Amino acid sequence: MIGSIRQAPRTWFWVVAIVLLLWGAMGCYACFQQFRLGAEAMGPASDYDRALYASLPAWYNWIYAVAVGAGFLGSVALLLRSGAARTLYLISLIAVLIQFGWLFATSDIVAAKGAGVVLPFPIFIACVAVFQIWFAGMASRRGWIG
Template sequence: MAYLAQAYMTDEMKALLPEAERALYENLPTWYTAAFALAVFAGLLGSLALLIRKKWATLLFIISLLGILGQMTYNFILSDNMDAYGLEGYIMPIMVLIIGIFLYLYSKKAKTNGWLN
């Protein structure tokens, strides 16, 4: 939902945001949006693949992690996101990274143990 909300945010919606947040949304690079989409949709497909016990779930989680790392690079290093959001801006990105790593490791263990076809 976060990706879709961001991707389809109208100018009217952006106008309701605080100035610092609006500036961030208006200046997002295209590669960031692509990394966000890659992380979200590869993670979604990886989760579905895990549910139906497919080995390629692990590959999809690797792709999702690469997208997450791209996002984190931008969020923590290349932008002023943390200035706009403060300490609370660290919580969700770190949780996303932890969940992404867990899903990858879980799918890898499931693959190793033969739980996936």
């Protein structure tokens, strides 16, 4: 949209952008809690949870931080009507896929806890990340960001 005038976004754009910002803030808080509390971040951990967390490579928490940090900053960029939102959301999705892909490929968590317990939330997180990319692209095409 080089040289074009940005259009005023619809009210629902701001509502969605604020919801995405709150989602990103919750992700940052959860990541901070995991850094602070380890396996106990989501409540009392089982022996399995503690052993799994202890086996994670050092980079695992940092890729989590990249996933939630880029998502949060993408939402800030969206609210500032910056075209950087889409790139930040893409970085977030890549980090999410690395994070959960590595976890599911290298651990027995699905077998230990069951797919119905383990998979729904990571799938939801990935779907939100894809939605964020789509939403930023749609906003860019409509001239609302850029």
